[in-house]
Amino acid sequence: MGGKATGFMDYERQTANERDPLTRIQDWKEYSAPFSDEVAKTQGARCMDCGTPFCHIGMDIEGGVTSGCPVYNLIPEWNDLVYKGKWKEALERLLKTNNFPEFTGRVCPAPCEGSCTVAINDPAVTIKNIEQKIIDKGFEEGWIQPRVPSFKTDKSVAIIGSGPAGLAAADQLNRAGHHVTVYERADRAGGLLTYGIPNMKLDKDVVERRVQLLRDEGVTFVLNTEVGKDISAAEIKDQFDSVILCTGAQKHRDLPIEGREGKGVRFAMDYLTRSTEHLLDNSVQVEAELDASGKDVIIIGGGDTGADCIATALRQGAKSIVQFGKHPQLPIKRSEENLWPAYPQVYSLEYAHKEAKKKFGEDIREYTIQTKKFVNDENGKLKELHTIQMKKTRDENGLFVFEEIPGTEKVWPAQLVLIAIGFEGAEQPVLEAFNVKTERNRVKAAYSDFRTNVEHVFAAGDARRGQSLIVWAINEGREVAHHVDTYLMGETALPSVANM
Known part of the structure; x- marks a missing residue:
């Protein structure tokens, strides 16, 4: 079980088709389309029937970073069923472990793919996209219907x-x-x-x-x-x-530095929430301070929330966007310390970064950079922020530390800063x-x-x-x-x- 015996050698990895970045930033529709039946079958065939499928055994290794699937999705089983065209059976196996594959198939970072055995030497099986295809097909075919309990307790x-x-x-x-x-x-x-x-x-x-x-x-x-x-x-x-x-x-993690009180320095989640509220109900107005239109926008924080802010600001018509990250740029390939099946810490362009690169002509991320202060105008509105570059090294105890690099100070124009440094x-x-x-x-x-x-x-x-x-x-x-x-x-x- 697990696809075609030689599928991982016969077929190349293929991911879902994404709409053109410059086209999709003109609307708020999903940026990618699900696999066709045939593509899903071919990608399912790449599952190699490995002896120990690390993909579906979720565990935290390497400082709490997840490896494998925390809900123990029966990935090799439904990959094999998709390859054989047994879609309804694949759906049944998927729903045994995951209540909401339509969510995880869209937004999960897919630690299962990082621990896929194929990924030791080749690109991983496209597990996430196959998962989305299975559940979407289940809804399309009408296989997913309300399952009302046959009995009720008094609890x-x-x-x-x-x-x-x-x-x-x-x-x-x-x-x-x-x-x-x-x-x-x-x-x-x-x-x-x-x-x-x-x-x-x-x-x-x-x-x-x-x-x-x-x-x-x-x-x-x-x-x-x-x-x-x-x-x-x-x-x-x-x-x-x-x-x-x-x-x-x-509970947001704040950045309590000089000028933090300025109008235009906001939490990323407040920004995303208000933007979605307005999208779902036009009568809900987004306050001017949280509208990125025509503004120089800076996102502090290099994670997924920050990327979502980029995509949102692009659709609102931001003048410029920069994302600050604390850590150095990741390597193109796994480092020797980042061994399989740990999640691959490698350089990639998320959907929002692809959009921004198309819009502005370059990757908008800045690495190992620290914000020193915000500067506001006479009306208390944010007008700029000041930064300095950092150097990441190990101290005598082997722990990572960050040191400022003299002479790397810089002033950035900004009318909207979104703090996305976690909770x-x-x-x-x-x-x-x-x-x-x-x-x-x-x-x-x-x-x-x-x-x-x-x-x-x-x-x-x-x-x-x-x-x-x-x-x-x-x-x-x-x-x-x-x-x-x-x-x-x-x-x-x-x-x-x-x-x-």
Whole structure:
């Protein structure tokens, strides 16, 4: 099982067709199109039936960087089924482990591909694109229909937060027959799937389609409701047999330097949220400060959130865009220290970087650069920022340190700066309302049972784990559901990754 025996030698890796960068920045539609049936079959044939498929064994190595698939997707199995044209069977295998392949197939960074055995010497199997093709075909063919539980228990569960962890927990517990209610403070369900990831990367109709499917299956969503404000934690604990906190890790990491108070220095996630709110509802106006049109835009932070800001600013008509990164440019090929199956730390152009390079004629990223201060005009509006280049070296203890390079100071014009340097953990008001213990701004709850210090209150996802991947959130949602079902019923038939 695992495709054609010689497929990895017979066929070249092919990725999904991306629309022309200069064309797609004129709209907000998804930037790539799914595989055709035939291309997917050929790419599935490249799966080499290796003895130990590291692709579907998720683990954290190399300082917490994920290798392989955290939900243990049965990748060689559905690759083989796609190669043989058995699409419905491939869909069944995919849905055994992943509640939402339409999300991960679009936005997951695919650590499975980094640990693909083919990737030791050749380009990896195109796992992510095949995954998206399987689930999209399932919807197109009408194979995915509401699966309403055949029975209902007398148990009820409240889930606070409707991101991927909350949705996965809701899906699993609803299948177990419990009465599940999801509370979300925003006007739409999905958490960062809806308001944190731009539409051109994950179309919001795709998110809403899944949310509606969950509704049709029996999950109740209570929107525009902030726990601790619109409804008390005490009321929820009284009304439900169990509570799961899936509030995410949205406490921004700030950059408290001179001039930070200037108008035009904002958090990246606020920018992405407001932009999507406006896209989904034209009556929602984006404040002038957060509109990139005609502005020199600088994004501080080299990760995916920063890339999403680039793509958004391009579509808003930014005059110029630069992205600052703390670390040096990555090598073209794996370094000797970055051994397989660790995630390949290599230079690449993400969708937003490709767009910016086409627009401005060069890679807009700056490496090993540090922002020293913001400078505002007499009206308090940002007009420029000052930087200095850094040198990354090892100290006497072998630890990496950064040193300033004298003479490399530079002044950059800027009217909009977006801070995208990560998150410090979960926002505290909801956690304080439930009186759960925290550690380093995360809910204190062990992965072994997800229980907090408060009776019948559990926690999962980024609120417990810290900022992480969507696929880890799904993992946590599935796992907490397993433990909550056991807590409520004394036993469970829900799967657990730990028991696979």
